[in-house]
Amino acid sequence: MKTVAEINEKIRRGEAVVVTAEEMVEIVKEKGAAAAAREVDVVTTGTFGAMCSSGAFLNFGHADPPIKLGGGEIYLNDVPAYAGLAAVDTYIGSTSISRTRGMEYGGGHVIEDLVRGKEVELRGRGYGTDCYPRKEIETTITIHDLNQAILYCPRTAYQRYNAATNSRDETLYTYMGTLLPEYGNVTFSGAGVLGPLGRDPGYRTIGVGTRIFLGGAQGYIAWEGTQHYPGKGLGTIAVVGDLKRMDARYLRGCTIHRYGTSLYVGLGIPIPILDEEVARTAGTDETQLRTNLLDYGVPRRERPVVREVTYAELRSGRIVVGKKEVPVSPLSSFRMAREIAWTLKRWIEKGEFLLSEPVERLPADRVFRPMKQVAPVPLVREVMTRQVVTVGPECSIAEAARILAEKGFDHLPVVDEHRRLVGIITSWDIATSVGTGKTRVSEIMTRKVVTAREDEPVDSVARSLELHSISGVPVLNERGEVTGVLTSDDLSKLVGRRR
Amino acid sequence: MRRKVLLRCSRERGGPLLAELVKETGLLPHLLRADLTARGSELLISLEEEEVETLRTSSFLKEKGVELREIKRTLQLDRESCTDCGACISLCPTGALRLGEDYSLQLEEERCVFCGLCVPACPVRALKMGEF
Ligand code: SF4
Ligand code: SF4
Numbered sequence: 001m002k003t004v005a006e007i008n009e010k011i012r013r014g015e016a017v018v019v020t021a022e023e024m025v026e027i028v029k030e031k032g033a034a035a036a037a038r039e040v041d042v043v044t045t046g047t048f049g050a051m052c053s054s055g056a057f058l059n060f061g062h063a064d065p066p067i068k069l070g071g072g073e074i075y076l077n078d079v080p081a082y083a084g085l086a087a088v089d090t091y092i093g094s095t096s097i098s099r100t101r102g103m104e105y106g107g108g109h110v111i112e113d114l115v116r117g118k119e120v121e122l123r124g125r126g127y128g129t130d131c132y133p134r135k136e137i138e139t140t141i142t143i144h145d146l147n148q149a150i151l152y153c154p155r156t157a158y159q160r161y162n163a164a165t166n167s168r169d170e171t172l173y174t175y176m177g178t179l180l181p182e183y184g185n186v187t188f189s190g191a192g193v194l195g196p197l198g199r200d201p202g203y204r205t206i207g208v209g210t211r212i213f214l215g216g217a218q219g220y221i222a223w224e225g226t227q228h229y230p231g232k233g234l235g236t237i238a239v240v241g242d243l244k245r246m247d248a249r250y251l252r253g254c255t256i257h258r259y260g261t262s263l264y265v266g267l268g269i270p271i272p273i274l275d276e277e278v279a280r281t282a283g284t285d286e287t288q289l290r291t292n293l294l295d296y297g298v299p300r301r302e303r304p305v306v307r308e309v310t311y312a313e314l315r316s317g318r319i320v321v322g323k324k325e326v327p328v329s330p331l332s333s334f335r336m337a338r339e340i341a342w343t344l345k346r347w348i349e350k351g352e353f354l355l356s357e358p359v360e361r362l363p364a365d366r367v368f369r370p371m372k373q374v375a376p377v378p379l380v381r382e383v384m385t386r387q388v389v390t391v392g393p394e395c396s397i398a399e400a401a402r403i404l405a406e407k408g409f410d411h412l413p414v415v416d417e418h419r420r421l422v423g424i425i426t427s428w429d430i431a432t433s434v435g436t437g438k439t440r441v442s443e444i445m446t447r448k449v450v451t452a453r454e455d456e457p458v459d460s461v462a463r464s465l466e467l468h469s470i471s472g473v474p475v476l477n478e479r480g481e482v483t484g485v486l487t488s489d490d491l492s493k494l495v496g497r498r499r
Numbered sequence: 500m501r502r503k504v505l506l507r508c509s510r511e512r513g514g515p516l517l518a519e520l521v522k523e524t525g526l527l528p529h530l531l532r533a534d535l536t537a538r539g540s541e542l543l544i545s546l547e548e549e550e551v552e553t554l555r556t557s558s559f560l561k562e563k564g565v566e567l568r569e570i571k572r573t574l575q576l577d578r579e580s581c582t583d584c585g586a587c588i589s590l591c592p593t594g595a596l597r598l599g600e601d602y603s604l605q606l607e608e609e610r611c612v613f614c615g616l617c618v619p620a621c622p623v624r625a626l627k628m629g630e631f
Contacts, residue, residue: 048582050622177586178620185589252582254622264582264622317588317598329589333582335602 004205004357007041007272011351016041018348020341021194021271021282028283037279042348042355045199046213046268046340047157047191049332050254052175053226054153054263055093056111056243058146060122062088063139068132069124075099076110076120083124087132091152094253094263106261109253111151114143115215116248149243151215151251155225157267159197159235160291163188163309163328165321167297169448173258174296177331183306183321186293186328191337192286192311196269197235199282205272206237207358213268213344214239216247218353221269229368237362239267250340264333268340270348272355286312293321299460301370380461381454383494384475384484390415393422393442400441401430413474414445419481421474424449451476452486462491501545501609503531503570504554508563509539516565517542523559526550531593532612543570543612572613573629576606581625587617 010016017040019027024043028036058081060069068087075081078098082091094108113120119140128135143149165186166172166179173179177187192198200206210221219241228236250266273279289311294303306321315334318325347353390413391400400412404427414423423445433444452461452473461473465488472487508516517530528544535541546554551569554560560567574595583603588596595610596617618626 048584178590178616180590187586187589252623255624256622257619262622264584327589327591327594329587330585330598333584333602334598335583338602 001275002041002273004272004274004355008354010041011348011354014349014351016348018042018044018270018345020338020345021045021199022338022341024279024283025193025285028279029285033276033280033283036283037273037276040273040279042345043199043271043273043282044268044341044344044348045191045196045271046194046266046337046342046344047196047332048250048264048266048336048340049189049191050175050256050262051153051156051265052095052260052262053155054111054151054265055091055107056114057089057091057148057150057152058114059148060088060090060141061145061147063134063137065134066132067124067134067137068126068129069137070126072124072126075123076107077105077113078121078123079105079107079110081107081110087126095260097261103255103258103260106253106255108261108263111243111263112248112251112253114146114149115243115246115251117142117144143244146244150240151219151243151246151265152222152238152240153265154238155227155236156239156265157196157225157237157269158190159195159201159230159233160289161188161190161234162291163293163314164296165293165306165326167295167306170450172296173256175256175259175262176296177329178257179296183324183326185326186314186319186321187331188291188309188311188314188328189331190291190311191332191334192289192315193284194334194337194341196267196271197237198284198289199269199271200278201233201235201281202277203230203235203362203364204278205274205358206269207361209356209359210269211353211356212239212241212270213266213340213347213353214241214246215243215266216250217241217245219267220356221358224362224366227368228363228366230362230364230366232368234368235362250336266336266340268344270344270353270355286310286315293319298456300457377457377459378494379454380452380456380458380475380486381484383458383490384452384454384486385490386484388413388474388482388485390419390482391425391441392416393440393445395441396439397430397433397441397444398439400425401427404430410471413449413482413485414441415482421449421451421476421480421482423447424474449474453478454483458486458491458494461486465491500548501529502548502551503543503545503572503613504528504551505568505570506542506544507539507566507568516540516563517544519563520554520559524554524557526554529609531610545609570613571630574606574608574611574613574617575627575629576604577625577627580623581621582623584622586622587620587626590616590620592616 074083096107098105164176222240223238225236252264293306411426425445475484532543599605
């Protein structure tokens with residue numbers, strides 16, 4: 001049994017034994033947790049991943065004549081910043097995107113540029129008051145011109161996070177990166193063995209006030225993170241630190257393709273090895289770190305679990321999904337996580353970084369509740385048109401043309417004898433088949449059909465109609481049989497109803 | 500540096516194009532990609548710089564009606580900017596991108612077929628398609 005004070009005393013004398021989490025795994029494996037607890041004083045961790053819930057509080061100081069930006073508008077390099085604070089305070093969040101450059105440049109990039117000492121254009125508008133008469137401001141600032149620049153991230157360092165894959169037949173662009181069709185790849189985030197909260201899952205040594213490595217400087221844990229959910233092993237922390245001292249190597253603005261902007265944040269937590277129990281969890285290897293591989297092809301809050309995976313499997317670069325082996329992308333940099341753990345280790349060894357005892361424990365009983373929705377989003381099966389006319393692949397083109405004309409439809413699903421969808425035929429297909437000598441529907445139908453599932457929320461189908469510029473989709477049940485069609489008409493009726 | 504060359508011929512021709520090329524020119528290209536498109540078949544091969552000239556001036560191309568296009572593209576990795584996150588890796592169809600022993604990104608240009616999938620997927624824009 002050791003105390004943080006005793007460990008700090010050793011650090012001051014330059015005698016503390018500091019190892020990274022990777023090294024600790026080996027030590028525990030070799031000597032057991034009890035011996036490791038006696039030998040090792042501190043285990044360092046690290047993680048470097050895109051953390052969307054991150055941003056910075058900035059204070060510009062007053063202009064002359066003064067302007068009240070609070071209640072007005074603030075733009076930094078054309079990226080909207082929050083204008084709901086006092087006159088010249090703002091919060092620039094990583095996911096805010098440029099009005100001119102879109103997703104190519106966002107709040108995360110503004111923060112990186114500030115940290116690099118670059119000039120950032122500030123434009124703002126106020127409504128004018130007796131004490132703040134000015135209404136507009138346009139100037140350039142650097143981080144040195146700011147009174148305070150405080151990185152504050154309400155949610156970082158997820159204890160673990162699910163891995164992602166995609167069952168659909170189209171590529172998805174998600175916050176888990178680009179997911180190729182038909183389980184074409186797997187992505188995951190988190191630093192595995194180096195991940196900070198996973199090394200102390202009972203939060204015995206990590207809490208409010210814990211001093212940490214943040215963006216290349218010393219920072220602190222400010223509070224439990226938003227969506228902190230310890231019961232599911234999904235703990236998070238809110239962190240705070242002085243942006244002016246940080247290093248852009250550990251704070252990188254980024255664009256997640258067709259999803260949005262974010263900020264890569266480098267973060268590391270030292271774990272004081274107080275006793276055997278802490279030594280044991282700090283030395284858990286990656287074969288024991290599990291997470292779920294989820295299917296992002298299902299656009300619901302509860303995505304289906306494809307299988308359970310260990311971080312060791314994910315780290316290997318290839319993983320078996322169904323019958324095939326597919327490539328895996330980590331989304332957070334393990335090499336950077338390692339660099340952070342090593343840097344923190346060196347700081348402690350040199351006596352530049354002392355451990356701090358938490359002033360408050362992180363809650364162990366918090367649950368993450370879903371959003372309260374007054375009107376639940378209806379499912380496809382509740383609004384689709386059930387009278388659906390279909391044809392078989394052997395049907396003649398002439399017959400299909402007659403049906404389309406008679407019923408005034410734009411398209412006809414083509415189904416096999418089990419009512420399973422094999423294609424779709426549109427009036428356009430028929431028009432272009434004239435004179436080609438083709439006679440059967442199967443010869444001219446489109447085989448790759450955008451479809452909807454009965455149990456999908458209508459919002460995701462609306463998005464799919466928009467993306468593909470189509471007016472309707474066949475609806476399939478879980479056996480792949482056509483049970484209806486959902487058209488933009490069905491959807492617009494619904495909008496009327498929901499208002 | 501090895502050069503990449505795209506050979507294209509119309510659909511009707513068919514036949515074992517690569518085998519014929521080897522037999523008639525004596526060159527030993529690496530086959531990087533083979534595609535059958537509506538316009539015909541396309542082979543992406545790599546050759547040494549001087550071999551490209553040999554092929555270009557050979558009678559083989561004309562006889563077989565094969566169009567030759569040298570690929571003047573490169574994929575550039577900006578090491579300074581790359582964070583070794585790995586987001587690009589699983590998108591690469593040829594395994595040209597992978598993490599090395601030390602978990603830093605390795606780009607094997609020889610295997611790259613310039614599909615471009617990795618470029619927009621890089622969160623920090625460290626990958627760029629260049630021309631030369
Ligand atoms: S361009 Fe295509 S083939 Fe080349 S490295 Fe990128 S993903 Fe791989
Ligand atoms: S996605 Fe970009 S930053 Fe990440 S490893 Fe690939 S090239 Fe490097």
